Amino acid sequence: MSSLIRPGLRGLCLAALLATSGAALAQTPQPDPEALQREAMQKLVEKQARESELKAIEQRLAGNTEARAALEKEMAAIRADRAALNKALLDTTARTQAAEERLGALETRLALLQSSETAIRRSLDGRRNLIAEVLAALQRIGRRPPPAVLVRPEDILEAVRASMLLGAVVPDLRQEVEILGTDLAELVRLRNGIATEKGRIGTEMEQIAGERQRLASLIEARREREANAARDVEQQAALGKELAGQARSMRDFVEKIEKEISVANKAADAARQAIEQETREQRERMTALAFKDPARLAPKIAFAEAKGLLSLPAAGSRLRGFGDPDGAGGTIRGISLETRANALVSAPSDAWVVYAGPFRSFGQLLILNAGGGYYILLAGMQRIDVALNQFVLAGEPVATMGETSEAAATTVGVGTGQPVLYIEFRKDGVSIDPTPWWTKSQGEKVRG
Structure with a gap:
């Protein structure tokens, strides 16, 4: 290196x-390999879908001519103002990172909900005979559930509740049916929660896409500013050479430089003395405020x-x-x-x-x-x-x-x-x- x-x-x-x-990393006992593989594939598919959605949003925003025109107008307004450009960079970065953190939390909650849903579905799969018996009981008393009842948890839950209200379930199975109803209600709640979280994830992804687009423009503006600053430095260097040539003598030139340095040193000494007189509390306040000055060099x-x-x-x-x-x-x-x-x-x-x-x-x-x-x-x-x-x-x-x-x-x-x-x-x-x-x-x- x-x-x-x-x-x-x-x-x-x-x-x-x-x-x-x-x-x-230390190996831990592995559960069912097939179950792990299915879960891993599900997560991979969801991740790819999420990234595809985000890219689609970014492409849609890039094609929005009105949004692009507004962004270019904003960039032109702040490009000449270094402090404004730096503040915009800092603010946009903070918003982007906050949105990324919220999105991560939402995805974690979504994964937990989906894991709970999977567990309940597996439990229900093992009780298909009980569900079939409930449906058969309803048919016997004349309530024929529609075919969708075999697919939608909401309809199964409705059928279970109806069977209990109508006394269609034999006493020996009543406790099992009650547990079944509780699990179905939880499954419905989880499905609603998953739908809500997915909606929030979509909103966050749209915000991230917009902030990334704005950030890309700000970074490009910063590059332009740095290039302009480099040209300014070259011009100042050329001006310094010109002034040196205009000095009456080398001694005169050096004396001017020393005088400027002396003035700067005195100002620095005065500033240091002022800082030393401040209380610790004041210095801490100044410390916190220092990070809020976007024009500092x-x-x-x-x-x-x-x-x-x-x-x-x-x-x-x-x-x-x-x-x-x-x-x-x-x-x-x-x-x-x-x-x-x-x-x-x-x-x-x-x-x-x-x-x-x-x-x-x-x-x-x-x-x-x-x-x-x-x-x-x-x-x-x-x-x-x-x-x-x-x-x-x-x-x-x-x-x-x-x-x-x-x-x-x-x-x-x-x-x-x-x-x-x-x-x-x-x-x-x-x-x-x-x-x-x-x-x-x-x-x-x-x-x-």
Whole structure:
């Protein structure tokens, strides 16, 4: 890695990623293989259907000329205003990640409902004889259920209730029929819940598609802004050369520079003295407010003072945490998050990009210099949207995850097949526990 990163970053190795290789996760007793295979196939089909729906929504939005015109108008209005562009990026990133997290929770609830539905259906399949006896009893007393009763749980439930009200069930079977009725009622409730959750999932997917479209336009606007800034730097350099040539002498030129530096130093000293006079409470308030300034070009606070203020770079669930066993006799030196496909990745903190690119089997690797000897490593993404030496704000979009894990299973110590984001904090070349830096709610989420 030292051949890819300048010598000053040799300490930023990926020991944590490599250390997670080795023994596979402990094997647990397996249930019925055929049942597991059916369940896995069902989940795969649902995942593919969900992704197809999302892509269809995105294509539909892309073809909406009115929406595109409105978006282009908005981009033109904020492109010239750096603070407005940064704020739009941060806000859109936050909304996208929040929607991704809500969608993940909805899908988890849907999976639980579907699992419960499957269990009840299996139970009902084992009691077909009882259902047939109930239907036969109704036919004997002249109530002939329609053919649909064999298909819809609602109709079966209605038939069971009718049989009990009419006394068509012999006393010996009454208790079994009551249990059957309870299970059928629960099945109907679950089916209604599943329909509701699917509707909510569709709504969230539409929001995510819209936010992704807006984010793509904002990232392109940011690229244009960075290109313009680079041209401005070149122009300033040329102006500096011209002014140097106009100076009466080298001594005169140097004296002017020294005078400007002296003025800047005095201003900095005065600012430091003012900060030192503030109370601890005031400094903490300033610390929290610093992250809300979208026009900043450098970190407003030291990384060491940002504990309890940082957000996780992506919405996801914890797979491995700092200090967890790596299965090879060592410990994990970072954290691994399982994310959604194509999840958005944001910068945890204000920082400068010191490396951005692919690295071996880890997918895309991003190294951020947070100042004060602190560095942040992000690995496993599919695409990086920032450039070397660029300054990024906390919460600013920097990368996107892929459809599946970009890193080899041995790299992150897990083999789920889902996208996995690896996060590592380092201080003076040594891995440190990132947990104290996360906000309280996210710190608890990472600890599991």
